Amino acid sequence: MSTLTRDALFAGSSLNDAVAELTAEIRELYTADQVPWVIGYSGGKDSTAVLQLVWLALKELPAEQRTKRVYVISTDTLVENPIVASWVTQSLDTMGQAAAAQELPIEPHRLTPEVKDTFWVGLIGRGYPAPRPKFRWCTERMKIKPSNKFIRSVVRRHGEAILVLGIRKQESQIRAKTMAKHEKRRVRDRLSPNGNLPNSLVYSPIEDWSNDEVWTFLMQQDNPWGYSNKDLLTMYQSASEDSECPLVVDDTTPSCGDSRFGCWTCTLVEQDKSMAAMIQNDEEKEWMQPLLDLRNKLDVADDAHLRDFRKMNGKVQLFGDRIVHGPYTQQSRETWLRELLQAQTWIRQNAPEHVRGIELITMPELHEIRRIWVFEKHEVEDLLPRIYKEETGEDFPGRPLDEHLAIGADEIELLREACEGDELLFGTARELLAVERKFRTMTRRAGLFEALETAITRGFFDGKEDAHAFALRKKQLRDEATAQLSLTKDDENADAPA
Structure with a gap:
């Protein structure tokens, strides 16, 4: 987290004022209707901040107004970075217990792809080559389908759903541009339509927050379900670039390959910097070296052989x-x-x-x-x-x-x-x-x-x-037939009366 003056954070407001304003907005939106909420939770900083804000907002509501279910979904591809996967799984368990104890309508769900759609069934079973930008077969099967299946089930039961996501404009220029486009189509205050999931709207509470504002909030506000945000910061500090794997509901969402914490098998990036840094920075994580070695073996530039x-x-x-x-x-x-x-x-x-x-x-x-x-x-x-x-x-x-x-x-x-x-x-x-x-x-x-x-x-x-020669011959015959057909049509057009 970079060092900024207090005036540069939260547009000059105090953290307490910024949180109070946002939690009030969350309560207003929550009580405006009976449409259930679905929060995308990856265990990273942005989704943690959003969930904390929603949690704090609901705690301030009288029990009789907490009538709407809030589903927290986290998609485990089964090839997540093991450190992060363990963190998220334990967090979900703790979250469920805390929500029940505090009488909050928050219900965590760990989602996984169907067996037929997992990474190893695709690669080892069917023989799909390691994913590449032009053949990214993994994201749809492992991330999008489990999330969308759950969201569609909520829509079927309730007619509509509101997705609460930790997306921010400062994540990238592409993200900012996409969010700006959706802002113009908002049908309710702060709710944008989701083009890929009918009858679902998107609410992004921290869309205008910066990286530093997210971390300031997490470090100064205790985690309400009892998990340590300082441990989360330590996990981020153990690797390099600062990003997280978002809830993926369409193919415009950045893949885990572009993020800090993603699949350990990912070959959509040149190297897994986060896992390499974890191994280098912490002797207790050296056991992950075989994973990094296998990932690098999968990442063959020319795998024709x-x-x-x-x-x-x-x-x-x-x-x-x-x-x-x-x-x-x-x-x-x-x-x-x-x-x-x-x-x-x-x-x-x-x-x-x-x-x-x-x-x-x-x-x-x-x-x-x-x-x-x-x-x-x-x-x-x-x-x-x-x-x-x-x-x-x-x-x-x-x-x-x-x-x-x-x-x-x-x-x-x-x-x-x-x-x-x-x-x-x-x-x-x-x-x-x-x-x-x-x-x-x-x-x-x-x-x-x-x-x-x-x-x-x-x-x-x-x-x-022999197969190559056969295919070339077929292509040659096909090209000759196409050329001949084109000449015939030209001749017919030339002979046609004016």
């Missing part, structure tokens, strides 16, 4: 004359799983006692990855339990899938030997066997021929070079 030359649907796509690579190969996905389990095992054995129960990947995620590998990617050798056993030393707590497999593990090895090192041929034969197994017990086999055709088409090529 890790990815299939075909897209998910088996087609070869060109950008110009260059192949656009698809998902991670089977070998790459298995390697990422091993790296992740190795990091988790090391931390559980070597980290301080209070973090030895850490779960970098959940068991439901592992079960979903296994299902995708076997039933969607036709990797019927079912290697996940073996990888889990080899990297953790523990048996995988899941049922055998042998009864669902086309052939057993020993037969798979014989099939691989018969293919004499031709991985494309092996993959095609394995997929055909999996398709046959899937349709064998069906009374109606609609879709069988399409599935067989897809498998054969996917394995049609001799290799990447």
